[in-house]
Amino acid sequence: MRKLRTNELGRISAEEYKQTDKTPLVVVLDNIRSCNNIGSVFRTSDALLIEAVHLCGITATPPNKEIHKTALDAEKSVPWSYFEKTEESILQLKAAGYQVFAIEQVENSILLPDFEVEENDRLALVFGNEVKGVQQTVVDRCDGAIEIPQFGIKHSFNISVSAGIVLWDLFKKFRY
16 A cells, blocks of 8 residues: 555645535634634635635634644635624524534534435534533524534543534535
């Protein structure tokens, strides 16, 4: 077995990326403190053809060298918007026909393995602050919540890990 070189990976160009059909998902970042987490979400979003990222509240925005450090230019390929309040993002997404789900541990959440998507679904996923999670006022405006099953002592993942798990799972459900 031989490790592939970058030029053997069959990557598309930035222009081809813009024209590629996207996965009908928008990521909403609710007051994320770490630029490394933000950059990681951009990179994952690029890899999985996510439609857009909404950066809300204290979440930093590009151009930012700390975001770039982990995004590696994905902050340039994935469309993004900034909203002072996360609730503004949710209102806009709902008006555009998206169902909005908090990725959070709440009463009556749907476990990720049990969450089903339909062919015509358009989803927005809200990922919360590293310490406080998704704000309750934001949870209150969501259509539901998706929870990642966890079995250890901590019962929490880093936001970039949560995004990777959830986005990959939903990408598979939409594409395969």
